[in-house]
Amino acid sequence: xxxETVIGLEIHAQLATQSKIFSASATTFGAEPNTQxxxxxxxxxxxxxxxxxxxxxxACMFGLAIDAHIAPRNIFARKNYFYxxxxxxxxxxxxxxxxxxxxxxxxxxxxxxxxxxxxxxxHLEEDxxxxxxxxxxxxxxxxxxxxxxPLLEIVSEPDIRSAKEAVAYVKAIHALVRYLGICxxxxxxxxxxxxxxxxxxxxxxxxxxxxxxxxxVNSFRFIEKAINHEVQxxxxxxxxxxxxxxxxxxxxxxxxxTRSMRSKEEANDYRYFPCPDLLPVVIEPSYLEHLxxxxxxxxxxxxxRFEAQFGLSAYDANVLAASREMADYFEAVEKTCGDAKLAxxxxxxxxxxxxxxxxxxxxxxxxxxxxxxxxxxxxxxxxISGKIAKMVFEAMAAxxxxxxQVIEAKGLKQVTDSGxxxxxxxEVLAANxxxxxxxxAAEEAKRGKxxxxxxxxxxxxxxxxxxxxxxxxxxxxxxxx
Numbered sequence: 001x002x003x004e005t006v007i008g009l010e011i012h013a014q015l016a017t018q019s020k021i022f023s024a025s026a027t028t029f030g031a032e033p034n035t036q037x038x039x040x041x042x043x044x045x046x047x048x049x050x051x052x053x054x055x056x057x058x059a060c061m062f063g064l065a066i067d068a069h070i071a072p073r074n075i076f077a078r079k080n081y082f083y084x085x086x087x088x089x090x091x092x093x094x095x096x097x098x099x100x101x102x103x104x105x106x107x108x109x110x111x112x113x114x115x116x117x118x119x120x121x122x123h124l125e126e127d128x129x130x131x132x133x134x135x136x137x138x139x140x141x142x143x144x145x146x147x148x149x150p151l152l153e154i155v156s157e158p159d160i161r162s163a164k165e166a167v168a169y170v171k172a173i174h175a176l177v178r179y180l181g182i183c184x185x186x187x188x189x190x191x192x193x194x195x196x197x198x199x200x201x202x203x204x205x206x207x208x209x210x211x212x213x214x215x216x217v218n219s220f221r222f223i224e225k226a227i228n229h230e231v232q233x234x235x236x237x238x239x240x241x242x243x244x245x246x247x248x249x250x251x252x253x254x255x256x257x258t259r260s261m262r263s264k265e266e267a268n269d270y271r272y273f274p275c276p277d278l279l280p281v282v283i284e285p286s287y288l289e290h291l292x293x294x295x296x297x298x299x300x301x302x303x304x305r306f307e308a309q310f311g312l313s314a315y316d317a318n319v320l321a322a323s324r325e326m327a328d329y330f331e332a333v334e335k336t337c338g339d340a341k342l343a344x345x346x347x348x349x350x351x352x353x354x355x356x357x358x359x360x361x362x363x364x365x366x367x368x369x370x371x372x373x374x375x376x377x378x379x380x381x382x383x384i385s386g387k388i389a390k391m392v393f394e395a396m397a398a399x400x401x402x403x404x405q406v407i408e409a410k411g412l413k414q415v416t417d418s419g420x421x422x423x424x425x426x427e428v429l430a431a432n433x434x435x436x437x438x439x440x441a442a443e444e445a446k447r448g449k450x451x452x453x454x455x456x457x458x459x460x461x462x463x464x465x466x467x468x469x470x471x472x473x474x475x476x477x478x479x480x481x
Contacts, residue, residue, distance in 0.1 A: 001239070002203040005231050006211075007160035010195040011173050013152045013183040014127070015058045021126050021150035022049030022092065022278075029189050033132070033143035041148040043088030048277050051076075055150040056281060058182035059099045059124050060291050062152060065176055065298055066119055068103025073282055076124075076275040085129035085142050093153075095272045098123035099281065105176070106300060107168045108318055117169050118157030125151050146190075152182070158197070158208065163227035167220050170194055171322070175299045179324045193218045198230045199244070209234070210244040214251050214258055226251035230258050302327055310340035319348055325362045329369045336373025339380060346372055350393050366397045375403035387464050388412050412465065421466050422474055428457045429478060439479055454479065 020027060023040035040047045063070040075097040078090040100122035106114050129144040154173060160166050174192060177183035185192050194217045199209035214230055217223050229251070234244050249258040297305070299321050306317035306327075320330045326347070333343040351372065355362060375392055378384050384392060384407060395406040407413055429436050432454070439450045458471050 003200045003231075003235050004203045004205075005161055005163075005227075006158050006199045006201060006208055007162075007166050007227060008158035008197040008211075009156045009160065009166060009169060010197070011154040011156075011170065012127075012193050012195075013154060013173070013177050013185075014191040015055050015150040015152055016181065016183055017052055017054045017058070017150050019052060020148035021052050021055050021124065023148055025148060027149050029186075029191075031145055033141070033145060035145065037129075037144035037147055041087070041144060049092065049275075051278060051281065052150060055124055055152075056099070056283075057291065058180070059122065059152055060283065060288060061180050061182055061295065062122055062154075062177065063100035063103065064288065064292050064295060065180055066100075066103035066105050066122075068119065068122070069101035070283060070288060071097055071099055071101060072285075073097065073280050074099040074123075075280050076278040077272045078275050079125075080271045081269075083128065084140065085131050085144065085147070087129065087144060087147060091126060091128060092275055092278070093125035094123035097280075099283075105169070105172055107165070107172045109168055110164065112314060115159075115165065117159045120155045120157055122152055122154045125153055127151050158199075163224040163231070166196065166227055167224050170220060170223055172299070175322055175324075179296055179298055181296075187218045187220075190218065194223055196223065196227055196230070198227055198234070200231060200234045200238070210246050212244060212246065212258075213248045215248050215261060217251055222251060222253050225253070225256060226258060229256060233258065296324075310334065310344075312340060312344055316344045316348065320344060323362070329362050329365070332369030333373040333376070336370055337376035337380065339376060342376050342379065343373065346376060346393075350390065354393075354397055366399065367393065371396050371402055378403050378407065382467060383407060383413055385464065385466075385468055387459075387468075418470060418474065421462075421470050422478075424461055424466065425458055425471070425475055425478055428454065428461050432457060436479065451475070451479070 014027075015021075017027060019025060020041065023038045025036050025038045025041055028036065040049060060070055074094060076092055077095040079093045079095070080090045082089060098121045102121070103119040104116050105119060106116050108114055127146045127149040129142055129147040132141040132143055135141065156169065160169060174185045174187075177192070178185045183191055187193065196214040196217060197211045198214065199211035201207065201209040212230060212234070214226050217226050230249070237244060245263070247263050248261045250261045251258050302321040303314075303317045306312045306321060307314060312320070319326075321327050330343060330347045333347060334340045337343055351362075351365065351367065354360075354367070355365060360366075372393075375384075375389060375396065378392070379386060379389050384403075391410070392403050392406045392412060395401075395410065396403065400406050400409070435450070435453065439447060439454075442450060454475055455468075455471060458475060459466060459468070462471075
């Protein structure tokens with residue numbers, strides 16, 4: 001039987017506010033346990049929440065960016081359940097009247113096709129605390145620093161049909177919230193995490209299968225692996241005569257498998273009711289128009305501009321616009337050197353390789369955009385060859401100064417004097433007289449590979465400093481002659 005996968009994602013993005021959603025407590029990551037939990041966060045009697053206006057602004061910015069309906073009147077509710085790290089016994093969230101309604105986001109798939117994913121809603125809520133198990137023998141510790149941290153929960157339609165599509169969608173959301181400046185997107189710190197609702201159905205069947213929810217997956221790689229494992233588990237279960245049950249599961253990356261956590265609750269299990277301590281939030285049209293005017297250039301717009309303005313391929317534009325920092329770095333390089341294609345090649349090639357090897361973000365790059373642009377200028381004016389440029393780049397990354405300083409200090413200036421190159425080529429050909437005769441006697445089809453041998457010998461003799469284009473032209477003349 002042929003199976004179709006159906007996936008819907010719930011992404012929790014931690015909003016980049018300085019304080020929590022209903023209190024003045026800080027949201028800084030890594031503080032000592034329970035040092036950032038106020039009486040409001042602890043739900044002490046007599047305390048009242050005060051809504052953080054920045055959280056509302058950020059939610060509205062997201063809604064505008066996905067072309068969504070933004071509710072003119074939205075209401076906070078109490079989601080009641082017991083858990084040790086939920087001090088109030090309920091989570092303040094939004095249920096029937098979320099701030100952001102139906103919208104959409106276009107994603108680019110690996111084959112270059114664009115697919116539109118519907119977004120059902122995005123609502124504001126507070127995070128819970130955290131249970132700690134590692135440092136307590138036979139007990140658990142509770143850290144309430146995260147309690148009350150503002151979250152925007154982004155719920156997709158079940159429009160996703162594979163693990164790769166799911167990753168593309170999460171990456172698109174990740175890029176969008178970072179472009180908007182509303183979330184730092186740090187998945188390792190829990191700033192952006194994902195719940196994956198996964199089901200399978202026979203191809204051609206209209207009804208959805210029973211879904212299982214994989215909770216709190218916190219990396220792109222794990223999202224793909226968790227979904228693939230869950231899809232395989234469900235198919236094997238059904239084909240063996242079993243039934244998928246609606247439940248919440250956890251993904252264990254060490255064992256690459258999902259395991260059952262609890263049966264899936266329905267909304268009525270949480271006994272939602274409007275929060276009596278918070279007034280409805282009223283959003284005026286004039287406020288939205290003001291925010292719309294402050295929206296930055298978004299990833300899709302930037303990709304389109306890179307193609308139109310710089311003549312980049314769709315692939316290059318997509319890679320460079322994937323993060324705001326990468327896009328800004330590329331544009332700074334291009335501004336310095338005036339060559340978009342060379343700038344794109346170096347940013348996506350040598351620079352990205354260096355950052356990946358040293359596990360650095362582009363903001364931590366040891367080579368500034370101005371330094372890289374300056375080095376590309378030296379390639380363009382034939383001061384150095386592309387091969388020597390790699391040596392210059394490594395030296396800049398090691399902190400040895402600008403391209404001009406490295407070229408001067410290491411004597412890497414390219415030889416462009418045709419007389420000097422000709423003399424060097426005469427020596428190379430004299431030292432390889434037998435190969436010269438073989439080349440001249442060979443058929444045209446076989447000469448290409450043989451010609452590469454002479455080029456290699458010439459570059460070796462010049463220690464890579466001879467201008468490759470001149471070497472090729474002069475060498476061809478001498479060999480043909």
